[in-house]
């Protein structure tokens with residue numbers, strides 16, 4: 423059975439990914455969705471009265487969002503009767519502050535349109551690598567909607583939004599092929615623009631479309647009138663935003679490595695609270711893992727995945743709609759019985775790091791045979807060996823490495839703490855999963 427010893431990083435800062443010595447059998451309860459928590463936070467900042475977010479995710483990306491909104495004058499704090507919940511109390515948006523985006527795509531794309539509604543300048547800064555993430559499209563779109571932005575021609579972080587307390591809004595055409603978050607970020611503040619907002623996409627196809635559906639649905643839930651019946655076009659009427667009282671769904675993208683652990687070890691993993699209906703792109707895991715050979719059951723107890731039987735199937739898959747799953751799926755493909763192709767994810771070169779380059783480099787360093795293509799990866803399974811797995815400040819590289827470590831001895835993960843971007847409790851959950859597997863039946 424797998425070692426249940428807790429596995430903190432060693433003195434060298436490397437985390438020894440625990441090896442599974444038997445099938446994983448576990449129930450893993452996951453914290454809330456990053457994408458939903460951050461949308462609810464932004465909408466709550468635009469509401470007339472206080473909102474309550476039940477079971478929000480508290481991770482680096484959502485704490486940065488909460489702090490960004492505080493900087494703009496909102497109150498965000500634990501509920502007196504249930505400190506795990508967040509109460510968000512909106513106030514007139516104010517400038518004068520600085521928003522630290524860290525490396526959070528949500529913060530750098532969702533908050534500038536909020537800041538544009540504040541009176542006064544708001545400075546946006548971020549981690550060193552944040553400046554490499556695409557931003558110019560949304561900055562140009564905001565300018566076209568009447569917002570003054572100073573970026574010294576960089577088109578990236580750092581920049582300053584000089585809000586005037588109101589935004590004209592109207593129609594804007596942009597190319598969202600580098601990130602769906604350009605569309606979501608504008609739409610989330612669109613109801614507060616004087617003329618509302620119509621965003622028309624003109625370019626190669628938009629990635630991560632379920633995330634735009636999530637944006638439209640959360641706007642609808644907050645009482646906004648939205649319309650997406652015209653292809654590549656999203657419209658939101660000017661309106662007030664209702665306060666929210668919402669339970670945040672578990673983060674389904676963060677489920678990837680736990681579910682994949684069942685497939686890799688021939689075990690069984692259940693995630694309670696898996697929604698029957700959701701706009702989260704991570705729900706695609708049900709189909710992906712089914713195609714890779716898992717047995718999947720979704721019922722009122724949650725989602726249960728059983729591996730075993732026929733091993734791990736290689737596959738040819740387009741992850742355009744659920745691109746944040748790529749690192750963990752790539753690791754799984756490296757452990758499969760036949761080669762795989764991952765397509766449709768050229769834009770993840772602009773995620774936390776160039777994920778295609780990072781995955782190819784790190785998997786090949788362990789003896790893998792991975793080739794970057796223009797829009798994805800070709801992965802030929804080969805016996806892997808241990809080594810240091812570099813993570814490039816990318817939480818999902820940690821998750822991918824942990825999965826490999828279940829069956830490849832000697833994987834040492836650099837900067838495991840970076841996983842706190844979306845799942846600060848990752849190591850405890852991972853150890854807990856292996857610990858449950860050890861418990862007598």
Ligand SMILES: O=C(O)C1=C[C@@H](OP(=O)(O)O)[C@@H](O)[C@H](O)C1
Nearest residue numbers: 457601602603606629630633746
């Ligand atoms: O709107 C969101 O919350 C997100 C949209 C997606 O971004 P991209 O469209 O840039 O892939 C996704 O990958 C990211 O993790 C979260």
Ligand SMILES: C=C(OP(=O)(O)O)C(=O)O
Nearest residue numbers: 525526527528746773774
């Ligand atoms: C791409 C991701 O994050 P971000 O919201 O920073 O874009 C991710 O979580 O995989």
